[in-house]
Amino acid sequence: MPEVTHSTVVGVPRDAVWAFVKDMDNWAPMLTGYQKHVRESDTDSVWTLKGDVGILARVVELAAHVTEWCGPERVSFTLTGQNEPVEGGGTLTLEPCEPSAPAAAPRMGPFARLLAWLFALLHGKVARPALAEAPREATRLTFTLRMDAGGAMGPLVNAMLAPAMSPACADLAEKIAAHLEQTHRAH
Amino acid sequence: MAWKIGRWDASCDVMCVGSGIGGLSAAIAAHDAKLSVVVLEKAPKLGGVSAYSGGEVFVPNNHLMAAAGIVDPIEQGRAYLRFLAAGWADPGKQEQLLTRGPEIVRWFEQRAGVRWKLVAGFPDYHYPKAPGTVATGRYLECELFAGKSLGEWKDKTYLSPHMPNGITHDEMFAWGGFTHIRGWDFALMGKRFRDDQRGFGPGMMGWFVKAAMVDRAIPAHVGCAVRELIVEGGAVVGVRAEKDGKDFFVRARRGVVLAAGGYDWHPRFPRSFELLPSWGSMCQPTVEGDALVMATSIGAEVAAVPAHNLGMFFGYQVPGETHEGKPLVRGSWEGGFPHAIWVNRAGKRFADESFYRDYLPKTRAWDGVTQTLPNFPPYLVFDASYREKYPLGTFFPGQDLPESLVARADTLRELGEKLGIDGEALEATVARWNEQCASGRDADFDRGTYPWAAMMTGDRARTNPNMGPLDKAPFYGLPLVVAGVGVNAAGLRTDLDARVLHVRGEPIEGLYAAGNSTAPLDIGAGYQSGLSNLRGLVGGFVAAEHAAKR
Numbered sequence: 214m215p216e217v218t219h220s221t222v223v224g225v226p227r228d229a230v231w232a233f234v235k236d237m238d239n240w241a242p243m244l245t246g247y248q249k250h251v252r253e254s255d256t257d258s259v260w261t262l263k264g265d266v267g268i269l270a271r272v273v274e275l276a277a278h279v280t281e282w283c284g285p286e287r288v289s290f291t292l293t294g295q296n297e298p299v300e301g302g303g304t305l306t307l308e309p310c311e312p313s314a315p316a317a318a319p320r321m322g323p324f325a326r327l328l329a330w331l332f333a334l335l336h337g338k339v340a341r342p343a344l345a346e347a348p349r350e351a352t353r354l355t356f357t358l359r360m361d362a363g364g365a366m367g368p369l370v371n372a373m374l375a376p377a378m379s380p381a382c383a384d385l386a387e388k389i390a391a392h393l394e395q396t397h398r399a400h
Numbered sequence: 401m402a403w404k405i406g407r408w409d410a411s412c413d414v415m416c417v418g419s420g421i422g423g424l425s426a427a428i429a430a431h432d433a434k435l436s437v438v439v440l441e442k443a444p445k446l447g448g449v450s451a452y453s454g455g456e457v458f459v460p461n462n463h464l465m466a467a468a469g470i471v472d473p474i475e476q477g478r479a480y481l482r483f484l485a486a487g488w489a490d491p492g493k494q495e496q497l498l499t500r501g502p503e504i505v506r507w508f509e510q511r512a513g514v515r516w517k518l519v520a521g522f523p524d525y526h527y528p529k530a531p532g533t534v535a536t537g538r539y540l541e542c543e544l545f546a547g548k549s550l551g552e553w554k555d556k557t558y559l560s561p562h563m564p565n566g567i568t569h570d571e572m573f574a575w576g577g578f579t580h581i582r583g584w585d586f587a588l589m590g591k592r593f594r595d596d597q598r599g600f601g602p603g604m605m606g607w608f609v610k611a612a613m614v615d616r617a618i619p620a621h622v623g624c625a626v627r628e629l630i631v632e633g634g635a636v637v638g639v640r641a642e643k644d645g646k647d648f649f650v651r652a653r654r655g656v657v658l659a660a661g662g663y664d665w666h667p668r669f670p671r672s673f674e675l676l677p678s679w680g681s682m683c684q685p686t687v688e689g690d691a692l693v694m695a696t697s698i699g700a701e702v703a704a705v706p707a708h709n710l711g712m713f714f715g716y717q718v719p720g721e722t723h724e725g726k727p728l729v730r731g732s733w734e735g736g737f738p739h740a741i742w743v744n745r746a747g748k749r750f751a752d753e754s755f756y757r758d759y760l761p762k763t764r765a766w767d768g769v770t771q772t773l774p775n776f777p778p779y780l781v782f783d784a785s786y787r788e789k790y791p792l793g794t795f796f797p798g799q800d801l802p803e804s805l806v807a808r809a810d811t812l813r814e815l816g817e818k819l820g821i822d823g824e825a826l827e828a829t830v831a832r833w834n835e836q837c838a839s840g841r842d843a844d845f846d847r848g849t850y851p852w853a854a855m856m857t858g859d860r861a862r863t864n865p866n867m868g869p870l871d872k873a874p875f876y877g878l879p880l881v882v883a884g885v886g887v888n889a890a891g892l893r894t895d896l897d898a899r900v901l902h903v904r905g906e907p908i909e910g911l912y913a914a915g916n917s918t919a920p921l922d923i924g925a926g927y928q929s930g931l932s933n934l935r936g937l938v939g940g941f942v943a944a945e946h947a948a949k950r
Contacts, residue, residue, distance in 0.1 A: 369565065
């Protein structure tokens, strides 16, 4: 069963991170391949994602069920494919941690900022700007995701899923972090 | 154009526009003739349409046949190619394919390390009904290719959304082919995927990219569209290309080889040249007819063969499936599976659904009385027995099919209504089909009589591999769309040295073309899989030979 973990430090207090992530509507569109999601209850929702793993470029519907809602520390969930034989789950954990020192990178001028923005736009990647000063509080955000394709094709699909999951997981965590740092700084 | 005489950003002897088998054949051959070469590729990865293909190269009288003790006299291959051409080929170009094909294939094995193998037991399309056909030996494919040996090009060389990962034809047929998908060794395929073992088109182009970009260090630029040919004194001397939104000008001292594929994604060319009201493509969206646009802009002649029987398929677009921002059309083999038929709007069968050489021209047939294409689009209809046993594209047997793709009904009449076809006629058609299935003989269209069709679309566990009744509800159906594979009816007219000919008849100095950018005057009005890759290989090679002598 492919399982990936990505961890990143957000220069924002844990309560603020939790306030953001506890509402899936806030971050759902940040998921790679996100099409839509429908909230059915506080613990259940159906997600429509477009996956592209080699020969399988599919729109997948996944039923998400929250199994542990333990704010502001952790949320755990299961995923069940509605139109594909795939199951999985994951955990999002939030831990207070020491703030990172501000990045030593030189301050970017307007042209460099434009280039960084263009790069992010073209490559779909998150360029988190360096913080001007060390935040007073920080949170380690760790996202773990596992998926297991069933059926006869399972071994092949799992082999294809594995390399696709890691960047998707990292991308989500970094987008959440970038969004929180940007909005927190604005306040 | 901002170019002024003498202001070149770079120069080389030979520039190859496109990185499919035609472009890389030219690049490798030119390099080995001591010429400096640059490859410019518009797509974000190397490999072109060849990497999306089955990786078959059809070579009568090839050296591996001889090594395996298979006798294939040249007259035999000639007879088959003439049958396919049906009078529409240029005899000289066809003879070039026949005589130089085996030599050039072997050259790439010996000089460039391309490891060919025979596809065992795979018959010519028309075997045994057409003259000169053989039961095995003419299809070559490559041994599995290790992607890791591509170095920096590993993730910049195309895999295919259309072909099985990491296996050979021999393995696929040994597992029973498409109809026996449940018996495929997916554990082995998963391991091969993790190890980046590549087969079919991606494997073949892996060997060529390695030979060109890794072993010979030929420079290649992806995401780099060539927009314009630069002419001095009537000769092509270079190009204007675009990369990252900027023009740059490259001089090509010995020649420019246009190997940029056909025109599947051009907004007008398919309708103009393929004579169908709509077109879809399995190719990369960058296949936009660039070679035709650039070459005709300087007076090149466009030639064509009858469009009715070339390499194309019908297929479907699964809602939501895209590649590189455009709809992904999947080719459909399912019409030849047991428990499935094709019908037209009138609810009637009109061809042997297992043999696309039969159904393509009949799908294009024009009714001059009603002024319609009565068989366009065709509809694929199948039953619950099919669903239990066979896949639909990448949907496994029994797996739910999207309602937005496939209509479902408890009766054939109701299915006809949902599809907008004559339900009463559909019932009668299926009743007749089911009667014929009982006898194992299709008296109407002779379905199941081609060994090639049995291997590609049949269930070889059955008496007639391509026949099975539609007698178990619910019933399913969908309209099919054109699934072009970049093998087009029209292209640039070239001579035996692959030089592009001006509309007045003389060669345009310094301009060559190969593969699907050229008119298929070497194959004529018919088709046989593996011929497109062969003509790319031969065209690119002879272009390099000529450029080396300029």
